[in-house]
Amino acid sequence: MTRLEAGALQPRKERVDVGEVIASALSRAARLLCGHETAMIIEPDLPMPLLDDVLLEQALFNILDNAGKYTPPGTKIVVTASSGADTLLIRVTDGGEGFSVRDPEAAFSKFKRFKSADRSRPGTGLGLAITRGFIEAMGGTIVARNRQGCSGAELIMIFPLAEKHKK
Incomplete structure (x- = not known):
């Protein structure tokens, strides 16, 4: 955390083949997500951005770990990757209760743990703070919010695409 700060x-x-990184993160998190339905949706012909695959996989793993902690068993967790004109979006959504706090960005604070996690696996409250640091180190941003029109949380990683390179 000190190096990130x-x-x-x-x-x-x-x-980076984003689909491969997402698949790897989902595989690593499979034990933590047992009891949840997971899905991966990758846009066809997704550009291969310049990113650090190790940092990206760890950021995704941290988000998936949180989704597993904060959503009840049986809820769905979906990782989607798509691109816009000049950005890559990686979105992780869940079907849980969403963020109970007024400002979902508080989830990125160091040592932040929400009450619903107390009935789950222990943690330090650093996972999303570290995740934000990894994403920002790669030139991206991350946004947390409640899903629109249904229950659940949504974390969106946004990376610039300086130049689009198709697979």
Whole structure:
């Protein structure tokens, strides 16, 4: 966390197959997500952005770990990757209760734990703070919000696409 805050983390950026990274993160998190239905939706011909695949996978894993902690068994967790004109969006949505706080961005605060996690696996409250640091180190941003029109939380990673390279 100290290295992230000091800006000392230097990502090793290379062309990344985002679908492979998402699949790997879902595989790593499978035990933590047992009892949840998971899905992965990857836009066809998704560009291969310049990102650090290790940092991206760990960021996704941290988000999936949180989704597993904060959503009841039987709820669905979906990871979607798509691109716009000049951005890559990786969205993780769940069907839980959503953020109970007035400002979902509080989830990125260090040592922040919500009451519903107390009935679940223990944690330090650093996962999403670290995730934000990884994403920002790669030149991206992350947004947390409640889903529109249904229950659940949504975390959206946004990365610039300097130039689109198709697979």
